[in-house]
Amino acid sequence: MSALTAAPVAESPLARRNPTMKLALLVLVSVVAVFVLDPLTPSVLYLLGLAAVVTTVRPPARTLALAHVPFAAFALGVFIVNALARPGEILWQAGPLRITVEGLEIGGALAARTLLIGILAIGFLLSTDGVALMTSLHQNARLGARVTYAILAGYRMLQEMPREWTTIRQAHTVRADPRDGGGPPRGPRHLGGVIFTLLVVSVRKGERMAQALESRGLGLEPRTTWRPVRVTGADWAMAGAVAAVVALVIGASAWLGYLEGPSALFG
Structure with missing residues (x-):
């Protein structure tokens, strides 16, 4: 999916x-x-x-x-x-x-x-x-701006996760010890490291995104819509x-x- x-x-x-x-x-x-x-x-x-x-x-x-x-x-x-x-x-x-x-x-x-x-x-x-x-949910279903843009931010982060996963795995491969056979690292320890790195990156990105939304007046009313649906x-x-x-x-x-x-x- x-x-x-x-x-x-x-x-x-x-x-x-x-x-x-x-x-x-x-x-x-x-x-x-x-x-x-x-x-x-x-x-x-x-x-x-x-x-x-x-x-x-x-x-x-x-x-x-x-x-x-x-x-x-x-x-x-x-x-x-x-x-x-x-x-x-x-x-x-x-x-x-x-x-x-x-x-x-x-x-x-x-x-x-x-x-x-x-x-x-x-x-x-x-x-x-x-x-x-x-x-559309904000305009037609009267969903609050805070909920709307918070969900949209999470949706964008979800879209970027496959690319982040690939980047992290490639970085781990570059840093792998060539004496281990030269192939990409595998195993539970490697998988755990990639998952932990992805979690840290996502948390930091979410914090920066929350600060950016607050600095741009998230939740202030009235608001205008750039492209009405x-x-x-x-x-x-x-x-x-x-x-x-x-x-x-x-x-x-x-x-x-x-x-x-x-x-x-x-x-």
């Missing part, structure tokens, strides 16, 4: 939409997905979300695949744990291991939910500039389209008899 936050936001239809509106839709769909516990409904929503991200963000296939890795790994773990540990009608058993029908259903639903939230988060990160997001009619149209699609999928799933709610956990 660090590659997503560090990559520049490419020009795309979704990148032109208001960041606060996109964040609100991400939270809304995620909350709705929490109450859906059948495998089919979140799977359909995931496929629709994937198609929307591919067409409106147009990310490289490699970037999209790598961004899926943590979500896919977590989804697989959730699926396996539920399939093996949830009681119910036994579908397969070998010694202490058994797979139940209820475990497959609940595990599949939770895995599909994870992928759904993952693709929404990936689309949001790939199409949203950090500065525009914080400006407004909510347009296209943003409201996007919100209406997303809400309509989610409602249509859930309604169709309920009408066909596939929709399951939280009661499926205790059925």
Whole structure:
């Protein structure tokens, strides 16, 4: 995910939409997905979300695949744990291991939910500039200036951490004893030294950044915005389209008899 936050936001239809509106839709769909516990409904929503991200963000296939890795790994773990540990009608058993029908259903639903939230988060990160997001939250969501610029400063530091990590490792390599084989240093002791150095650098940089923000009047009111981020009619149209699609999928799933709610956990 660090590659997503560090990559520049490419020009795309979704990148032109208001960041606060996109964040609100991400939270809304995620909350709705929490109450859906059948495998089919979140799977359909995931496929629709994937198609929307591919067409409106147009990310490289490699970037999209790598961004899926943590979500896919977590989804697989959730699926396996539920399939093996949830009681119910036994579908397969070998010694202490058994797979139940209820475990497959609940595990599949939770895995599909994870992928759904993952693709929404990936689309949001790939199409949203950090500065525009914080400006929009300050302007449209009335988030305080102290919180806004503190989060933005932390976001910038997070973006720079991979570069800092590479620089520190290269410095350690240059200072390595050539008698150790001439290669880059490895091992827990080296890794601990790099992590400690990165921590010290980050703390010092954060202190300097805090002093710079305070010296520039952080928190003083009233403030002006250099590049305002407004909510347009296209943003409201996007919100209406997303809400309509989610409602249509859930309604169709309920009408066909596939929709399951939280009661499926205790059925």
